[in-house]
Structures are given as C-alpha cells and as structure tokens.
Amino acid sequence: xxxxxxxxxxxxxxxxxxxxxxxxxxxxxxxxxxxxxxxxxxxxxxxxxxxxxxxxxxxxxxxxxxxxxxxxxxxxxxxxxxxxxxxxxxxxxxxxxxxxxxxxxxxxxxxxxxxxxxxxxxxxxxxxxxxxxxxxxxxxxxxxxxxxxxxxxxxxxxxxxxxxxxxxxxxxxxxxxxxxxxxxxxxxxxxxxxxxxxxxxxxxxxxxxxxxxxxxxxxxxxxxxxxxxxxxxxxxxxxxxxxxxxxxxxxxxxxxxxxxxxxxxxxxxxxxxxxxxxxxxxxxxxxxxxxxxxxxxxxxxxxxxxxxxxxxxxxxxxxxxxxxxxxxxxxxxxxxxxxxxxxxxxxxxxxxxxxxxxxxxxxxxxxxxxxxxxxxxxxxxxxxxxxxxxxxxxxxxxxxxxxxxxxxxxxxxxxxxxxxxxxxxxxxxxxxxxxxxxxxxxxxxxxxxxxxxxxxxx
Amino acid sequence: xxxxxxxxxxxxxxxxxxxxxxxxxxxxxxxxxxxxxxxxxxxxxxxxxxxxxxxxxxxxxxxxxxxxxxxxxxxxxxxxxxxxxxxxxxxxxxxxxxxxxxxxxxxxxxxxxxxxxxxxxxxxxxxxxxxxxxxxxxxxxxxxxxxxxxxxxxxxxxxxxxxxxxxxxxxxxxxxxxxxxxxxxxxxxxxxxxxxxxxxxxxxxxxxxxxxxxxxxxxxxxxxxxxxxxxxxxxxxxxxxxxxxxxxxxxxxxxxxxxxxxxxxxxxxxxxxxxxxxxxxxxxxxxxxxxxxxxxxxxxxxxxxxxxxxxxxxxxxxxxxxxxxxxxxxxxxxxxxxxxxxxxxxxxxxxxxxxxxxxxxxxxxxxxxxxxxxxxxxxxxxxxxxxxxxxxxxxxxxxxxxxxxxxxxxxxxxxxxxxxxxxxxxxxxxxxxxxxxxxxxxxxxxxxxxxxxxxxxxxxxxxxxxxxxxxxxxxxxxxxxxxxxxxxxxxxxxxxxxxxxxxxxxxxxxxxxxxxxxxxxxxx
Numbered sequence: 001x002x003x004x005x006x007x008x009x010x011x012x013x014x015x016x017x018x019x020x021x022x023x024x025x026x027x028x029x030x031x032x033x034x035x036x037x038x039x040x041x042x043x044x045x046x047x048x049x050x051x052x053x054x055x056x057x058x059x060x061x062x063x064x065x066x067x068x069x070x071x072x073x074x075x076x077x078x079x080x081x082x083x084x085x086x087x088x089x090x091x092x093x094x095x096x097x098x099x100x101x102x103x104x105x106x107x108x109x110x111x112x113x114x115x116x117x118x119x120x121x122x123x124x125x126x127x128x129x130x131x132x133x134x135x136x137x138x139x140x141x142x143x144x145x146x147x148x149x150x151x152x153x154x155x156x157x158x159x160x161x162x163x164x165x166x167x168x169x170x171x172x173x174x175x176x177x178x179x180x181x182x183x184x185x186x187x188x189x190x191x192x193x194x195x196x197x198x199x200x201x202x203x204x205x206x207x208x209x210x211x212x213x214x215x216x217x218x219x220x221x222x223x224x225x226x227x228x229x230x231x232x233x234x235x236x237x238x239x240x241x242x243x244x245x246x247x248x249x250x251x252x253x254x255x256x257x258x259x260x261x262x263x264x265x266x267x268x269x270x271x272x273x274x275x276x277x278x279x280x281x282x283x284x285x286x287x288x289x290x291x292x293x294x295x296x297x298x299x300x301x302x303x304x305x306x307x308x309x310x311x312x313x314x315x316x317x318x319x320x321x322x323x324x325x326x327x328x329x330x331x332x333x334x335x336x337x338x339x340x341x342x343x344x345x346x347x348x349x350x351x352x353x354x355x356x357x358x359x360x361x362x363x364x365x366x367x368x369x370x371x372x373x374x375x376x377x378x379x380x381x382x383x384x385x386x387x388x389x390x391x392x393x394x395x396x397x398x399x400x401x402x403x404x405x406x407x408x409x410x411x412x413x414x415x416x417x418x419x420x421x422x423x424x425x426x427x428x429x430x431x432x433x434x435x436x437x438x439x440x441x442x443x444x445x446x447x448x449x450x451x452x453x454x455x456x457x458x
Numbered sequence: 459x460x461x462x463x464x465x466x467x468x469x470x471x472x473x474x475x476x477x478x479x480x481x482x483x484x485x486x487x488x489x490x491x492x493x494x495x496x497x498x499x500x501x502x503x504x505x506x507x508x509x510x511x512x513x514x515x516x517x518x519x520x521x522x523x524x525x526x527x528x529x530x531x532x533x534x535x536x537x538x539x540x541x542x543x544x545x546x547x548x549x550x551x552x553x554x555x556x557x558x559x560x561x562x563x564x565x566x567x568x569x570x571x572x573x574x575x576x577x578x579x580x581x582x583x584x585x586x587x588x589x590x591x592x593x594x595x596x597x598x599x600x601x602x603x604x605x606x607x608x609x610x611x612x613x614x615x616x617x618x619x620x621x622x623x624x625x626x627x628x629x630x631x632x633x634x635x636x637x638x639x640x641x642x643x644x645x646x647x648x649x650x651x652x653x654x655x656x657x658x659x660x661x662x663x664x665x666x667x668x669x670x671x672x673x674x675x676x677x678x679x680x681x682x683x684x685x686x687x688x689x690x691x692x693x694x695x696x697x698x699x700x701x702x703x704x705x706x707x708x709x710x711x712x713x714x715x716x717x718x719x720x721x722x723x724x725x726x727x728x729x730x731x732x733x734x735x736x737x738x739x740x741x742x743x744x745x746x747x748x749x750x751x752x753x754x755x756x757x758x759x760x761x762x763x764x765x766x767x768x769x770x771x772x773x774x775x776x777x778x779x780x781x782x783x784x785x786x787x788x789x790x791x792x793x794x795x796x797x798x799x800x801x802x803x804x805x806x807x808x809x810x811x812x813x814x815x816x817x818x819x820x821x822x823x824x825x826x827x828x829x830x831x832x833x834x835x836x837x838x839x840x841x842x843x844x845x846x847x848x849x850x851x852x853x854x855x856x857x858x859x860x861x862x863x864x865x866x867x868x869x870x871x872x873x874x875x876x877x878x879x880x881x882x883x884x885x886x887x888x889x890x891x892x893x894x895x896x897x898x899x900x901x902x903x904x905x906x907x908x909x910x911x912x913x914x915x916x917x918x919x920x921x922x923x924x925x926x927x928x929x930x931x932x933x934x935x936x937x938x939x940x941x942x943x944x945x946x947x948x949x950x951x952x953x954x955x956x957x958x959x960x961x962x963x964x965x966x967x968x969x970x971x972x973x974x975x976x977x978x979x980x981x982x
Contacts, residue, residue, distance in 0.1 A: 059925065060973065062890065062932040063606060088943065095497075095939035118504060207961070211975065273785045297782065317505055318947030325607075325940040325972050335607065335973045342975045346951055347624055348962040352977040 061334040071332040072097040078164040079103040080153060080180060082129040085170030085202055087119045088320035090133055093168075094141045096328050102147045102164070104156070105130040153180055161197070162187055166327050168200040170320055174226075174395070175444060177201060181214065181222035182365045182446030188217045198330050198337075202323040204315045207347040211322040212340055212357070213330070216366065219340045220357040223365035223446075227393040247287060247294035251303045254282035276301050315346055364394070364449035370437055371449065374456045377429025381409060384428055388440065394449065396442040403436050429455060484958045491569065493558040493577040493588075497937050498604040501946025502576055506953060559584060566591045574953060576600040582844070582876045589614055589840035598956050601840070602949055605875070605885075606933025607972035608868045609945040612843075612982065613964060615956055618835040619746035621824050622960040625831040629772050633713070634681055635721050635764060636667055637791050643784070644668050654700045661776040661784050662709035669695055669710075681717060688714050705775040721764055723757060724830050731757070733834070741810040745817045749825045750832070752802035756795070766795035766826040796826045835965045843982045850909035856980070857918055865969040865978040867926045874900035875930065885935035893931040901927060929973075941972050948977075 061068060077098050079089050082105035093101055109117075109124045109132060119136040120129070130148035138146050149156075153176055161167070161183055171177055181199060189195040199214040201222065214221050240252045259268050259279065268275040280300040287295040322342065329337040341357040344350075361369045375384065381401075389396050401408040408431055409423055410416040423431060432438065438451040490506060492499050558577065561568045562584050569575060569591055577588060577600070585601050592599040598615035636644075644667045647660060673682060673691055682691040692711050699707045723731065730736065731754040735747045743751075757765060769792025771785055800822050804814040825832065843849070856866040875885060877900040878893075885893065898919050905915035919927075948968065955963040967982045 060607070060929050060932050062934060063936045063938070064934045092940050092943050273782050273789060277782070315947065315951070317501075317950070318944050321940045321942075321944035321947060322972075322975060325938070325944065326975070328938075328940060329973075338975045346948075346961075347626070349964045349979050350948055350952070350968045350977050351979075352975070354974065354976050 058336075061332070063334070068332045068334055069097060072328075073099055075165045075331040076100045076102070076163060077166045077168060077327060077331070078161070079168050079170060080176065081105055081170040081172075082119075082133040082148075083107065083170065083172070084117050084316045085172075085204070085320045085323075086129070087117045087133055087170075088317055089168055089170045089202075089324055090137050090146065091119070092321055092324035093327065094137050094144045094146070096324060098327075098331070099144045100147075101144065102149065103130045103134055104149045104151065104153055105133075106150060106152050153183075158183070158187060162195065164197055166198055166200065166330055168323055168327050170202060170323075172203065177203075177222050178226070178365075178444070179446045181216075184214075185216040185221055185366045186447070200323045200326045200330070202316075202319040204319055207315060207345055209315045209319045209344045211319050211326065211338065211342045211344070213326050213338045214340065220359040221363060221366040224360040224363045224367075225341075225357055226395060244286065244290050244292060247283070247292055247296070247299055248303050250283040250287040250290070250292060250295050251279065251300050253286055254279045254300075255303075258282050315344065319344060364445065365447055370452040372454060373451045374454050375428045375432070377427060377455045377457060379428050380425055381428060381431060382424040385409065385424075394440075395444055396440070397444045399440050399442045399445075402439050403432060404439075408432075408438065485954065488573045488957045489571060490574045490576065490953070491572040493561075493575065494579050496578045496604070497939060497942040498602055498609070498945050498949075499576070499578040501943050502578070502602070502949045502953070505946055505950030562588050562591065569597065570595055572597060574598050574600070574957060576602065576949065576953065578602040578604070581880065582873065583880070586840055586844060593839055593841075599840075600949055600953060602945060603872050604937055604942050604945050605872075606930065606936060606938060607941060608872070608930075608933075608970065609941050609972070610869060610872060610967060610969040611945065611949050611952070611964075612840070612967045613837060613952065613956070614840050614966070615835075615837045615963070618833075618837065618956065618959075618963065619744065620833045620835075620959055620962060621746065621749075621821065621828055623828060623831045623833050623962050624960065625828070628768075628831060629770055630721070630765070630768050630830065631663065631713070631716065631772075632721050632764075632767065633663075633666060633670070633716055637767070639787055639791055640667070641671075643787050644671070649698070657700050658704050658706060659775065659777045659780060660706055661780055662706045662713065662774050663771075663784065665695070665706055665710040666713060669698075682714075685718075688717060691717075709774055723763075723765060727765075727830055727832065730832065730834050739806055739810055741812055743810070745821055746825075746832075746834075748806050748817060749799070749803055749822055752799050752806055752822075753825065753829055755802050756799050760798045761795070765829045766799055767792045768827045768829070769793070770827070792826070796823055799826055833962055835963065837966050838981065848908045849982060853908055853982070854910055854914075857922060865971050865976060866980060867923055868969050868971060869967065869980070869982065870901060870904055870923060871897070871926055871930050873904045874927075877903060885931075885933070887934070890928075890931050894928055897927045897931060898924070938972070941970070944970065944972070 075098060077093060077100070079086055079093065079101060080103075082090065082103050086103065086105060090101065090103060105128070107129050108126055109120045109129055111122075111125055117129075119133045124132045128148070128150040130150050134146035134148035138144055161180075167180065167184060169177060169180065184197050184199050187195050187197060196216060196218070199216065199222075200212070201214065202211045203209060213219070240249050240256060244250050244253060255268065259282075268279065276297065280295070280297050283300055284295045287293070322344075326338050329335050338354070339356055341355055343353045343355075359366065361367050362371045364371070379387075385399055385401075388394060388399050398411045400410045400412070402410070407416065407420050409420045432453050432455075434453060434455045436453045438453060440449040440451060442449075492503055495503065556565075558580065569588075575588065575592055575597055577585065580588065580601060589599055589601075591597075592614060593616070596616055598613065598618075600611055600613055602611045603609065632640075640663075644664050647664055647668060649657065649660070649668065652660070669691070670681065673694065674680065682688045692714050695707055695711050695714075730750060733747075733750075735743065736750045736754060739748055739751050753765065757763060767788065769789045771781075771788055774781070776784070800819060803817055803822055807816050808814050838847075853866065853870075856864055857870070874897055878885065878897055881900070882896055901919045901923055902912075902915045905918055906912055910918070948970070952963050952968075955961045964979055965981055967980045968977060969980070970977050
C-alpha cells in the first residue's frame with residue numbers, strides 16, 4: 001500500500017468509527033452526569049455509553065508491526081503551545097515515533113517556567129519557547145524533524161492548517177482553543193475526508209484536568225463545551241511584576257512579591273482577615289498607581305484562596321501523555337481512540353471519568369440551529385449586552401449586534417459605534433421583533449453567532 | 459537585597475501555590491530511591507525533580523529521552539543523573555551500579571537511608587522481599603508496572619494519616635447551632651429600619667440566622683425540620699425581600715437546604731475518634747493521634763458535641779466592613795476552640811511524659827481547621843495481598859462484573875506476565891499464539907493462587923480474560939512512551955502526596971487502561 005493509500009485507508013477507518021459514534025448519538029443514550037464524584041476505593045469509574053462500542057473488546061494491532069512506524073512517519077502533526085503541556089507533548093510525540101512535528105508558540109521563556117518546563121535551561125530565558133523546545137528535542141532525538149514557529153496562531157491561514165493530519169493543543173488559553181477549534185471546523189469539506197483534522201486537547205486547573213478528542217463537525221467541539229470551563233485564574237509572573245492590567249494582577253503582586261519581601265519568614269494565612277486586609281491594602285495602592293479599578297477585599301480573598309487550590313502541576317504531565325496517546329491511536333488506528341472526553345481529578349486518589357460529551361445543536365461554531373433567547377421587551381439594549389457577556393456558554397467580551405435589516409450596536413469602527421450608540425438606551429421591544437434573528441460578533445467569538453429572538457414580558 | 463529568595467520564590471511559584479510552605483520543606487528533606495530506571499522510572503524521577511529537591515538514587519538505567527548520542531560508553535545511570543540535575547541544579551543525585559536484586563537480597567540495609575522507595579518493573583518475587591524490608595523500616599514503597607497500553611502502581615505505606623486533605627468547597631456554617639457571639643451580632647441588625655442598600659448588604663448568614671430566630675419563636679424553639687417546613691421558611695424570607703432579585707436573600711434561600719443535616723461529628727471522623735490508637739495515647743503515639751484524642755475530648759466537653767469551628771467563611775454578598783466583621787467573629791470563635799484543643803494537647807503530652815510543646819501549634823491549628831475531613835489510610839501489606847490474606851471474594855466479584863472496562867483484568871494479567879517471565883523468559887519477540895497460550899496458563903495459575911477454585915479460574919481465563927491476554931501478547935513486551943509518561947505523572951503526584959502528607963493518596967492500587975482512557979482504584 002502506498003503512503004497516500006494508507007492515509008486514505010486510515011481516514012476511512014476513522015470515518016467508520018465516526019459513523020458508529022453518530023449512531024450512538026442518535027440512540028437515546030442518557031446524557032452523562034457532569035458532576036464529579038470521587039472514586040471509592042473499590043469502584044470503577046466508567047461510563048456505560050462506551051460499552052456498546054464494538055472495538056472496546058477488540059484486538060489491537062501488534063505494537064511491533066511495521067505499519068505503525070509507516071503510519072507515524074507519514075503523519076504531519078501540529079502542536080500548539082510550547083509551555084508546560086507543550087514541552088511534554090513534543091517529547092512524547094518524538095518518543096512515540098512521529099517525525100514531522102510543527103510547533104507554534106508566541107511566548108518567550110521566563111524564569112518561572114524553568115521548574116516545570118523541562119526543555120528549558122537558565123541560559124534560555126528570553127528566547128522563543130517554540131524554537132528552544134524544537135531544538136532541544138531534535139538534539140536528543142536525531143531523525144525527528146520539528147518545525148517551530150514563534151508567533152500567534154492567528155498569523156496562519158487555512159492553507160497552513162490544512163497541511164496537518166492531527167492538531168494537538170497544549171494551551172492554557174481558552175481564546176486560542178476557541179480560535180483553533182473554529183478554524184478546524186471551518187476547514188471541513190464533506191467531499192474531502194482529508195479536510196477533517198482531528199483536534200486533541202488537554203487542559204489543567206490545579207488537581208483537575210481533561211483530555212479530549214474533537215472530530216470537527218462530527219463530535220462535540222470545544223465551543224460546545226464552553227460552559228464547562230471557568231475563566232483561567234493564574235497569571236504570568238512578568239505581567240504581575242511589570243504590566244498589571246487587571247485587579248487580580250495587583251493582588252498577585254501583593255501576595256507573590258510584596259508579602260515575601262516584607263515578611264520573609266511568615267506565610268500569609270488566607271483565613272486571617274488581618275493578613276488579607278494587608279494584602280488588599282497593598283494591592284489597592286498598586287492598583288491606584290496603575291489606575292486599575294476593581295480591587296476589592298472579596299476579590300483579594302477570592303484570588304488568594306484559589307491560588308492554593310489551583311495552579312498547574314503534575315497533572316499536566318499525565319494529561320499531555322494521555323493526549324499524545326490519543327494522537328498515537330488516531331495516527332495509527334492501532335486501537336480505538338477516545339470518544340470523546342476524559343475528565344481527571346487528583347486531590348482524592350486518582351479519579352477519571354470517561355464519557356461522550358454531546359454535540360450542541362445550537363453551538364455557534366459547529367451547530368446548525370440558532371440559539372433561542374428569551375428577551376424582556378422592556379430591557380434596554382445595554383443591559384441585554386451585559387446578559388450576553390454573563391452567559392457561561394458564550395463568554396463574550398465586546399459583542400456587536402445586528403439584525404438582517406439594521407445594526408443594533410457595533411463596537412467598531414468608531415463612526416459605526418457612534419451611530420449605533422443611541423440604541424443602547426432603547427428598549428429591546430422597540431429594536432427587535434418576535435422571531436427576528438440577531439447576529440452577534442465578538443472578539444472572543446471566532447465566528448458569528450445567531451440568536452433567535454422570543455419576546456417575553458416578565 | 460533579597461535577590462536569592464525572590465528568585466527561588468519565582469522558580470517555585472506554582473508549587474508554593476499547591477503545597478504551601480510545610481509541603482515544600484518535606485519535599486526538600488525527602489530522599490527518594492528509584493530501582494530500575496525504565497522509561498516510566500525516569501519519567502517519575504523527572505517529575506519529582508522538577509518540583510522538589512529530592513536526593514535521587516537510581517540504578518540500572520535503560521535508554522530513554524534523557525540519553526543522547528554523547529552518552530555512549532558512559533554509565534547510563536550516571537548520564538541520567540547528570541541530565542536530570544540539569545533540570546534542577548539544587549538536586550543532589552547519586553547513582554549506583556549494583557543491581558536491585560543484589561541490594562534487595564544481599565544488602566537490605568542499603569534501603570534504610572531513604573524516605574521513599576519507587577521500584578519499576580521489579581519481579582513480584584523481589585517486590586515481596588523489598589516490601590517486607592520497607593515494612594520493617596516503615597518506608598513507603600511504590601511498585602510500578604507499565605507495558606503497552608496498560609500501567610499500574612501499588613502503594614504500601616503503613617499507616618498514613620492526613621490532616622491537610624484540601625477538601626473542596628467545604629465550610630462549616632453551624633446554621634442549626636449558632637454560637638453565642640454570632641447570635642449577639644445578629645441581634646445588632648434591625649431589618650425594618652434599614653434603607654434598601656443596607657438591607658441588600660446584610661451578609662446572608664446574618665439574614666438566615668435572623669429569620670431562623672423569628673421562626674423558632676413561632677415554633678416552640680424548633681428549627682424548620684421537614685421539607686415542607688423548610689419551604690415554608692423560604693417563603694418567610696421571600697416575603698421580606700425588598701426587590702425580586704435581592705442577592706443576599708437569594709443566597710440565604712439557597713442555603714436553606716443545609717438545615718436538613720445537623721452539625722456534629724461526621725461518621726468517618728467518628729470511626730477515627732473511636733480508633734484504639736486514639737483511645738490509647740502513649741509517648742510513642744504520633745502527633746496525629748494525640749491531636750485526634752484532644753479533639754475527641756474537646757467534642758465531649760467544651761464543644762458540647764461539636765467539632766472546633768474551622769472559622770472559614772464562603773464568599774457572600776456584603777459590604778467589605780460587614781464581611782470583615784463577620785469573618786472576625788467566626789475567626790475569634792475558631793481561635794477559642796483551637797486554644798481549648800491546644801491546651802488539651804499539652805495536657806495529653808505531659809500525661810505521657812513528653813514536653814508540653816512537643817507538637818507544633820500550626821499542626822494543631824490545621825487539624826482544628828480540617829477536623830471533619832482528616833483521613834486515616836492503613837495500607838495492606840504486599841504480603842497480605844499475595845500470600846497471607848488475598849482479597850479472593852472481591853477480586854472474583856470484580857472479575858465477574860459485566861463491564862468490559864473493569865480494569866481489574868489488567869491486574870491479573872500483569873501478575874500472569876510476571877509468572878510468564880519467571881517461567882518462560884522475556885515477552886519480547888515471541889510467536890503471538892505461543893505467548894497467548896502460555897499467558898493463559900499463567901493467568902489461571904495466578905487466579906488459583908489468589909484462592910479462586912481451579913474450574914472457575916479456567917472459566918474466567920477463557921471466557922473473560924482471553925481478549926485482554928491477546929492484546930497483552932501484542933504489546934510484545936514494549937513500554938509505550940506515552941503510557942510511561944502518564945504513569946510518571948500519576949505516580950509522582952502520589953509520591954508527593956505521601957511525602958507532604960497533603961491531599962489524599964490512592965489506596966492502594968491504581969490501574970490505567972490507555973485503550974479506553976480509564977483509571978480505576980482497588981484495595982488489593
């Protein structure tokens with residue numbers, strides 16, 4: 001079998017599996033409960049929806065087969081991110097036998113990266129993460145080709161992303177994941193199976209994390225599951241030290257840098273109001289210096305208490321390995337790959353929950369149905385914008401709204417913003433009618449979103 | 459100039475978040491030994507070195523990521539130690555060329571110097587010997603196996619007591635049994651005289667308690683006890699809301715369900731407080747048990763049936779001043795309770811002839827804070843699992859469960875593979891059919907050795923385990939780098955939990971299946 005044939009064969013195999021997945025979507029399998037419960041010593045955590053899969057009990061391809069090597073060698077894989085997760089992913093992929101790896105990261109190496117990101121040394125501080133990581137792995141693994149790119153994922157276009165067979169993410173940015181997810185969904189062309197590029201994604205938050213496989217347009221996509229993630233709450237040390245923007249940055253500065261400087265022998269106690277008050281005052285002084293609003297006692301406490309629980313740690317090692325294992329199975333068809341979501345928590349023993357996350361028909365990225373939204377006709381447009389910003393499944397920042405016939409409010413360009421600004425104080429009932437579709441665009445939203453209006457008087 | 463501490467704080471920024479200072483100190487003093495630096499072993503070591511300053515010993519290093527072409531001709535274990543030290547210059551690494559077998563059989567005292575032993579790919583025979591060495595020296599032991607898509611680790615760590623379990627979302631609000639100082643504070647609020655801004659900023663705990671007092675006055679001093687009474691109570695709150703979405707009242711209403719349970723000693727803690735180790739305090743008792751006993755005595759006396767107050771409040775709608783005040787009241791009560799426990803600890807220490815300040819007050823404080831979530835794990839010895847008391851019935855039940863993803867099957871096959879290697883040599887490069895057949899025989903033998911009757915063992919092997927045996931044979935004895943890396947992450951995490959005595963470690967075996975991406979934990 002020639003390489004292109006092998007590729008096509010693999011695609012077809014994959015599509016077969018997908019068809020089965022599609023069936024299991026149809027069959028009224030119950031939506032798995034997403035609340036995490038902890039494993040008792042003697043229980044096994046699995047989800048019954050996996051049981052029907054015919055391959056689960058099937059046999060794997062012997063691990064010493066030549067076809068595995070061939071498949072890995074013909075697979076071009078893109079790694080997004082060269083930080084904690086990314087370093088692990090690069091090392092694992094190279095060891096697995098992938099030998100055409102590309103990596104994108106826009107960041108440079110910071111001192112605080114050294115202890116977790118094991119491909120970097122003191123001498124590398126200030127250099128590109130992507131370049132140093134690529135060089136390090138190539139040095140250790142002769143024969144592996146790693147092509148680094150230092151820059152933003154948004155710098156690259158459809159042609160660039162279409163060259164890959166798998167995209168694997170080691171990111172801690174929700175925005176970047178939303179963007180690449182939307183990009184991969186937009187690439188899918190029903191006529192060409194090659195256009196379907198699986199995305200493997202891993203993420204961590206303290207002792208929690210997840211690994212998942214997204215088959216764009218076929219399984220649930222990143223945007224479908226957006227409401228499962230909270231906004232990230234850890235910040236790079238350089239931001240804290242030099243360029244604070246958010247009130248949280250000032251609080252981090254007070255606790256991470258100022259407290260140890262002023263009280264070198266004492267650890268602050270998050271339950272001691274005097275300690276929190278000191279940190280709050282210190283953060284507030286800094287916030288004033290930088291004209292940052294929003295530092296409050298509550299926020300101070302919130303940020304500090306979370307600090308002790310969340311952060312990134314060994315979980316990222318385990319989860320990036322889990323992601324690479326899925327990439328290995330996808331590339332070689334040696335065994336069925338994850339369908340489609342594995343959740344992990346590690347504060348009480350080791351606990352995983354593997355389940356099929358359901359596709360959302362009204363997903364703005366991969367769905368086909370407009371989101372239905374109830375609107376009080378007496379609510380003014382400005383308040384409606386706030387409602388949209390607070391919706392956990394959309395997480396908008398600066399939404400612009402228009403209907404088929406007129407602009408309701410546009411954030412940019414300035415003349416349009418100015419022209420549409422008077423609408424902000426108008427009642428929704430005067431701006432839209434029952435059954436109208438509102439198109440929403442936003443910096444956080446990689447594509448536009450359709451809202452189907454239903455006016456309901458409260 | 460404090461450049462050095464600042465740099466260190468930055469470098470360990472993330473770890474400090476998770477482990478706090480006490481954990482970091484425990485890590486810095488740890489002395490970890492790795493036997494057989496397989497791919498999995500090196501991954502574990504790498505993960506341990508990144509976050510801590512453990513001194514590392516390792517032997518018999520095989521080829522992996524940390525070796526490059528310049529290492530040829532050098533001792534492998536030396537090369538690995540050098541590379542790993544590059545990762546963290548503060549780490550002291552040693553390597554040893556002697557074989558694990560030699561050390562276990564001929565020089566068991568070698569292991570006395572370590573705080574933790576991790577062995578990868580050790581034969582079951584040697585593992586049993588090492589386990590009894592570790593048991594005698596009271597050294598925690600991790601046994602790790604990793605082949606193909608499957609990996610498992612077993613912990614033997616004697617008695618593990620954990621104060622800082624880091625429970626999520628925990629708070630002890632004492633809604634049903636408010637303490638006097640808090641009740642006094644609640645009386646300061648005159649709800650009728652407040653303007654709507656003040657009314658909307660009364661912390662919900664105060665709101666709830668105020669209305670509970672109103673309710674009690676009308677109901678013979680009783681709290682709303684049933685579901686319908688609690689709904690009635692909610693209506694009482696709703697009636698007095700100044701606007702339909704007054705946040706603090708909404709928070710109060712959302713906490714009404716908590717009245718369904720009463721404050722007291724949770725059952726898991728009760729069994730700890732009733733434990734003989736808690737009853738019989740001697741000068742050899744550990745800090746944990748002495749504090750536990752002081753807590754028990756506190757509950758029976760000053761506490762009037764209640765644990766010391768943790769003094770931790772959830773976030774709630776309130777103004778800064780009001781919230782801080784409430785926080786101070788809770789904290790004051792927590793300090794009083796802690797002081798009572800503290801003096802009981804001192805009394806206990808003196809009564810068994812120890813110095814009254816032999817236990818650090820921070821430890822007592824932490825215990826008081828986390829009392830309802832402290833944990834005791836008594837690990838079964840490997841000898842019990844293999845020889846003296848195998849869990850025959852439960853293993854048999856797990857195996858008979860219809861769920862094909864029940865990872866216990868991999869445990870049996872790992873043990874069969876050990877027997878295979880012992881009797882027939884390496885799993886690598888053999889004819890698949892022959893491997894499968896021999897592995898089947900080994901599997902049946904393992905099941906019989908666990909105590910399962912022969913006919914049942916044969917049936918389980920053919921009906922239940924065969925597909926997994928075939929897959930295992932197809933691993934061809936290979937360690938997959940991703941699975942090794944994953945096990946490296948999981949094991950390092952559990953090692954750190956045990957060293958720092960924070961968070962809850964696995965009891966006692968964790969099995970990962972990389973085909974289905976599932977883990978499962980068993981007490982074996």
